[in-house]
Amino acid sequence: MDELTMGSQEIDGNFRAVQAVLKAAHFAAQKHAGQRRKGAAEEPYINHLLEVAELVASALAEPDTNLIIAALLHDTVEDAGVMKDELVERFGGDVADLVMEVTDDKSLPKAERKRLQIVHASQISGRAQVIKLADKISNLRSILASPPADWSVERKRDYFNWAKQVVNGLSAPNPMLKAEFERLYRQAGSLASS
Ligand code: ZN
Numbered sequence: 001m002d003e004l005t006m007g008s009q010e011i012d013g014n015f016r017a018v019q020a021v022l023k024a025a026h027f028a029a030q031k032h033a034g035q036r037r038k039g040a041a042e043e044p045y046i047n048h049l050l051e052v053a054e055l056v057a058s059a060l061a062e063p064d065t066n067l068i069i070a071a072l073l074h075d076t077v078e079d080a081g082v083m084k085d086e087l088v089e090r091f092g093g094d095v096a097d098l099v100m101e102v103t104d105d106k107s108l109p110k111a112e113r114k115r116l117q118i119v120h121a122s123q124i125s126g127r128a129q130v131i132k133l134a135d136k137i138s139n140l141r142s143i144l145a146s147p148p149a150d151w152s153v154e155r156k157r158d159y160f161n162w163a164k165q166v167v168n169g170l171s172a173p174n175p176m177l178k179a180e181f182e183r184l185y186r187q188a189g190s191l192a193s194s
Contacts, residue, residue, distance in 0.1 A: 017065040024069040024091060025050070031080040039146035048138055049075065055134035059174045064127065066091075070098035071131050077103045101128035102135070114162055121169030129170045133177045136163045140184040160188040 028049050035045035053071040076082040087096035101124045104113040167181050
């Protein structure tokens with residue numbers, strides 16, 4: 001293989017990855033089209049998905065396009081009624097499995113779902129843990145920047161502490177994301193006690 005051929009194959013591979021990521025972003029935007037974040041600013045839900053995907057992409061030491069795609073799709077099953085089969089068909093089994101690893105069982109009561117997130121934190125794969133941690137970072141940032149209007153200080157504090165328990169449960173947290181989470185948690189602590 002000469003240099004020119006190698007070069008063009010590399011470009012093709014990179015470009016295919018860009019296409020796949022945009023396909024997932026478009027799919028997520030459509031599926032969450034009517035949804036907004038709970039915060040007072042009522043940001044479009046896609047902002048959260050793009051933030052999580054960007055955090056994941058920035059934190060990775062090795063390229064992992066499927067993980068970025070799964071980050072974009074991480075709430076489609078839980079919050080937008082998408083079935084796992086549809087993810088398998090459109091994005092492949094690896095992406096669908098990653099999404100299912102970070103999907104709560106909505107048939108359970110909320111308190112039980114929250115308890116299980118803490119229990120499951122150490123059991124999900126290292127790749128799924130990257131999405132889980134980025135998701136919690138995005139949620140903390142949202143609550144700090146634009147909390148839901150009806151949330152008391154206590155409710156915010158409960159959320160921060162629960163998120164911290166989930167993150168503490170992760171067996172292999174990405175160091176860069178863990179540091180960002182800790183920074184936000186400290187910021188949240190001074191807010192909650194003021
Ligand atoms: Zn999320």
